[in-house]
Amino acid sequence: MTPGPTNVPEEIRKKMAEDVIHHRMADYKKLFSDVSEDLKHFFKTKQEVLTLTCSGTGVMEAAVVNLFSKKEKVLIINTGNFGQRFVEIATTYDLNVIDLKYNWGSTYNLEDVKEIILTNPDLKGIFVTHSETSTGVLNNIQSIGFLTKNTDILLVVDSVSGMVVNPLEFDNWSIDCVIAGSQKGFLLPPGLAFVALSEKAKKAMERSNLPKFYFDLKKYIKFLKEKQESPYTPAITLVVGLKCACDLLLEEGLDSIQLKHTKLREYLGEELIKLGFKYFVKDEKARGNTLVAVTHTKIQDMDKFRAIIDKNGVSIAGGQGNYTGKLLRIGCLGKITKADIDRTIKEIKKNLI
Amino acid sequence: MTPGPTNVPEEIRKKMAEDVIHHRMADYKKLFSDVSEDLKHFFKTKQEVLTLTCSGTGVMEAAVVNLFSKKEKVLIINTGNFGQRFVEIATTYDLNVIDLKYNWGSTYNLEDVKEIILTNPDLKGIFVTHSETSTGVLNNIQSIGFLTKNTDILLVVDSVSGMVVNPLEFDNWSIDCVIAGSQKGFLLPPGLAFVALSEKAKKAMERSNLPKFYFDLKKYIKFLKEKQESPYTPAITLVVGLKCACDLLLEEGLDSIQLKHTKLREYLGEELIKLGFKYFVKDEKARGNTLVAVTHTKIQDMDKFRAIIDKNGVSIAGGQGNYTGKLLRIGCLGKITKADIDRTIKEIKKNLI
Numbered sequence: 001m002t003p004g005p006t007n008v009p010e011e012i013r014k015k016m017a018e019d020v021i022h023h024r025m026a027d028y029k030k031l032f033s034d035v036s037e038d039l040k041h042f043f044k045t046k047q048e049v050l051t052l053t054c055s056g057t058g059v060m061e062a063a064v065v066n067l068f069s070k071k072e073k074v075l076i077i078n079t080g081n082f083g084q085r086f087v088e089i090a091t092t093y094d095l096n097v098i099d100l101k102y103n104w105g106s107t108y109n110l111e112d113v114k115e116i117i118l119t120n121p122d123l124k125g126i127f128v129t130h131s132e133t134s135t136g137v138l139n140n141i142q143s144i145g146f147l148t149k150n151t152d153i154l155l156v157v158d159s160v161s162g163m164v165v166n167p168l169e170f171d172n173w174s175i176d177c178v179i180a181g182s183q184k185g186f187l188l189p190p191g192l193a194f195v196a197l198s199e200k201a202k203k204a205m206e207r208s209n210l211p212k213f214y215f216d217l218k219k220y221i222k223f224l225k226e227k228q229e230s231p232y233t234p235a236i237t238l239v240v241g242l243k244c245a246c247d248l249l250l251e252e253g254l255d256s257i258q259l260k261h262t263k264l265r266e267y268l269g270e271e272l273i274k275l276g277f278k279y280f281v282k283d284e285k286a287r288g289n290t291l292v293a294v295t296h297t298k299i300q301d302m303d304k305f306r307a308i309i310d311k312n313g314v315s316i317a318g319g320q321g322n323y324t325g326k327l328l329r330i331g332c333l334g335k336i337t338k339a340d341i342d343r344t345i346k347e348i349k350k351n352l353i
Numbered sequence: 354m355t356p357g358p359t360n361v362p363e364e365i366r367k368k369m370a371e372d373v374i375h376h377r378m379a380d381y382k383k384l385f386s387d388v389s390e391d392l393k394h395f396f397k398t399k400q401e402v403l404t405l406t407c408s409g410t411g412v413m414e415a416a417v418v419n420l421f422s423k424k425e426k427v428l429i430i431n432t433g434n435f436g437q438r439f440v441e442i443a444t445t446y447d448l449n450v451i452d453l454k455y456n457w458g459s460t461y462n463l464e465d466v467k468e469i470i471l472t473n474p475d476l477k478g479i480f481v482t483h484s485e486t487s488t489g490v491l492n493n494i495q496s497i498g499f500l501t502k503n504t505d506i507l508l509v510v511d512s513v514s515g516m517v518v519n520p521l522e523f524d525n526w527s528i529d530c531v532i533a534g535s536q537k538g539f540l541l542p543p544g545l546a547f548v549a550l551s552e553k554a555k556k557a558m559e560r561s562n563l564p565k566f567y568f569d570l571k572k573y574i575k576f577l578k579e580k581q582e583s584p585y586t587p588a589i590t591l592v593v594g595l596k597c598a599c600d601l602l603l604e605e606g607l608d609s610i611q612l613k614h615t616k617l618r619e620y621l622g623e624e625l626i627k628l629g630f631k632y633f634v635k636d637e638k639a640r641g642n643t644l645v646a647v648t649h650t651k652i653q654d655m656d657k658f659r660a661i662i663d664k665n666g667v668s669i670a671g672g673q674g675n676y677t678g679k680l681l682r683i684g685c686l687g688k689i690t691k692a693d694i695d696r697t698i699k700e701i702k703k704n705l706i
Contacts, residue, residue, distance in 0.1 A: 005589060008373050016590070017370035020361050020542050022668055053544055054407050055585040058567045089566045183586060189373050191406055191544050191588030211564065213442045214411045232408040233536060235544030235588060236358060237369070315375055 001344050002317045003133050003291035004161055005183035005190050006334025008241075009248065012187060016241040023236050029228035031243055036224060038246035042163060042186075042254065043178060043196045045170035050195045050220040051242075053235040056160035056181040059193040061089050062215035063156050063177050067125065067201055069209040070094045074125040075116050077108045077144075081134035081320045082158055086127045093210050098123075104135045104323060105293070107286035110143050117147055124204075125154040130162030130178075131290040134320045136281050136329065138166055138288025145174035154201055160184060160193075164249065165261040165289040165333060176201040182238060184290070187245045187334050191235045195220075261289040264341060265332040268292050271345045272330075275352055280327055291317075293329045298352075301325050305351065314347045354697050355670045356486050356644035357514055358536035358543050359687025361594075362601065365540060369594040376589050382581035384596055389577060391599035395516060395539075395607065396531060396549045398523035403548045403573040404595075406588040409513035409534040412546040414442050415568035416509050416530050420478065420554055422562040423447045427478040428469050430461045430497075434487035434673045435511055439480045446563050451476075457488045457676060458646070460639035463496050470500055477557075478507040483515030483531075484643040487673045489634050489682065491519055491641025498527035507557055513537060513546075517602065518614040518642040518686060529554040535591060537643070540598045540687050544588045548573075614642040617694060618685040621645050624698045625683075628705055633680055644670075646682045651705075654678050658704065667700045 021027050032051075039049035052059055064086075068074065073096040076086045083101075090097045098116060102108055108128070117123060126148060131138050141157055148155045154176040159168055163178075164185025170178055176198040183190035195217060197205070205218060219231040249257065269279065269292045277294035281287045299305050303318045303325045310316075319327030330344065374380050385404075392402035405412055417439075421427065426449040429439045436454075443450045451469060455461055461481070470476060479501060484491050494510055501508040507529040512521055516531075517538025523531055529551040536543035548570060550558070558571060572584040602610065622632065622645050630647035634640045652658050656671045656678045663669075672680030683697065 002375055005373055005375060005586065013370040013372075017366040019366075020358055022355055022358060023543070024670075025663070025668060053588075054411070054567060055587070057585040058407070061566045092566050093564050181586070189588065189590040190376070190586040191591060211446050213414045213445050214407060214568075232410040233358065233534070233543040234408070235406075235542065235591070237542040237590075238544065238588070310378070315378060317377075 001330050002315050003329055003331035004333055006187060008187055008189055009335050012241045012244045015244040016237045020236055023234055032239060033228040035239060035243045035246060039194060041250055043170040045196050047196050047198060048224055050217060052193050053191060054193050055190060056193055059179040059195050060086060060158060062195060062217055063179055064089045064093055065210040065212040065215055066208055066217045067154055067177060067204045068095055069207060071096055072124040073120060073122050074127060075100060075123060077128040079108060079129060079137050079139060080104050080132035082129045082132055105280045107137050107139050107283060113144060123153055125156055127156045130157050130159035131166055131288045133161040136288060136291050136293035137286050142173045149174040154204055161290045165258060167258055170196050184333055188238060188241050191238045192242060261332055264336060265289045265292055268330060268332060268341045275349055289332055291329050291331045293327050295327060302328055308351050309347050312347055314344050354683050355668050356682055356684035357686055359540060361540060361542055362688050365594045365597045368597040369590045373589055376587055385592060386581040388592060388596045388599060392547060394603055396523040398549050400549050400551060401577055403570060405546050406544060407546050408543060409546055412532040412548050413439060413511060415548060415570055416532055417442050417446055418563040418565040418568055419561055419570045420507055420530060420557045421448055422560060424449055425477040426473060426475050427480060428453060428476060430481040432461060432482060432490050432492060433457050433485035435482045435485055458633045460490050460492050460636060466497060476506055478509055480509045483510050483512035484519055484641045486514040489641060489644050489646035490639050495526045502527040507554055514643045518611060520611055523549050537686055541591060541594050544591045545595060614685055617689060618642045618645055621683060621685060621694045628702055642685055644682050644684045646680050648680060655681055661704050662700050665700055667697050
């Protein structure tokens, strides 16, 4: 019941336990080509989706080093731990960062973004976290896409924990780069990360002068198109699992998955409220399906509370950064059921008294 | 029968198919701490061994960006495809590269290295490939360690396909950085990579001014020491498999594994010679246990020949770069047996006529 890595269905785990195929042979090329096509349905894009072997942070870095150049001005909408990570990466690569920081638990204010675009004609990019795993906020991406659409500003979205269980439309929302990971909505163990790029983003890649090698996305595009391979040895077993996961998820359908997760998340939230918890995200419209984050005035140390529950077999996450010990973060990802939620609630209730 | 990724024993595959544990919880910390200790036995070092989620190329880049600074002079002993990759990475990061290039199939000449050290007092590092997978050459590492030992020059060794089946002694040979991967001697699928660093290397890391984030090794050292974790979500299932693989390999013992693979590789070579093949590596002392690379005057297109054999269920690798279509490269890695070799030889023999 953590907000990722998710539990992996047995079907997928068994598939990954089969004999390892070779990544430069025909069988793998077919698999990789098929799975790269499947991924387009999740991103809702006609662009190719690239698969890298690394964590979500790796592709966050890939977005920075491929799309921008030294000293270029970018806006980072910083609504939590993962917004902060974009600030750190962009600073490492000497970008000129406007750090638009909000209190944890809040989404961004669109008027602030409009104002910054207006007053910074040299702005080259906007980074935003779709689902902020550290707080449970789901930031509205479409509204920013309206602003960047007919400009030279690139819209870069971290949807590592956002995708699959929350709606995302790469092409329709005019996003230029989305990064995602295998271990959240995709029902897989961690180890793979994904990147989609718009035509505008690909043009920017031609100009970028930041150094990169393993994360050089041009090579991933070239290898996918020309050889149906990755430039460097991929995590083959995870790619095998990914095909299986895509089949399962697409069969269920993205719309019904998202509807199901909305219901489960709302149910979980309501049950927690009954026990005296308060939503950490006050604005109802800013709550995503990925997780529910809550506080409780009567629990002094949430991490101690979590440890007790963990001993009884229910793993949930705590607060990060300044909110260490102050939050419960309960995941609604993957193959979660109402029964899982009921068991979690029961365990929390038992230890609350 | 390719030179990696190796076949993965069923025992390890089953272990990886178990339920996914969470990477910030106590069970994982224990596992990661144990496996990090196990890895020291393979590297023969008292230093910590870091585990990253990426391919071997990722940690090649990590070695470059963590140990050096812009414009610093480094020697790259370039004996094949993977030596060339070091040249490309170091050039990407604007190091001053001395590219000491040898014909494919040859090892380096120690006198050349001595000469370069003598005439370049500002030399900061030497990069060398332990087992050059593109040719089958095993470069002597110890001889270079003697030269760099009491100097400020860092010795960086790519042992991605070298380790486990070939001897390597990090501490005794005065190596400063060894990088390795999960998918060769470690009996695992690809997706994990390893780095060991000497005290001298750690001091150099303090000076390095190259930009890095995902590959910033200081963070991996800090997280391993203080939290028994990785800074970013690791490929958990592969780490679980790694513990199982380490147990199996250490039980068998490195010495007996290496002896077994020497015998198997020699046997494979002799059988191929009987069929009219010639060793690509002429110098007997420069042949490693990782693979046997051979040519044949009567086979015009080795890749066509390979394709026929592949259809009958025996996968072997071909030449890379300028040697595309001109080589067979047959792996001796992993859980290979004499029976596997006999089957491969039989298949080759059948199609030779």
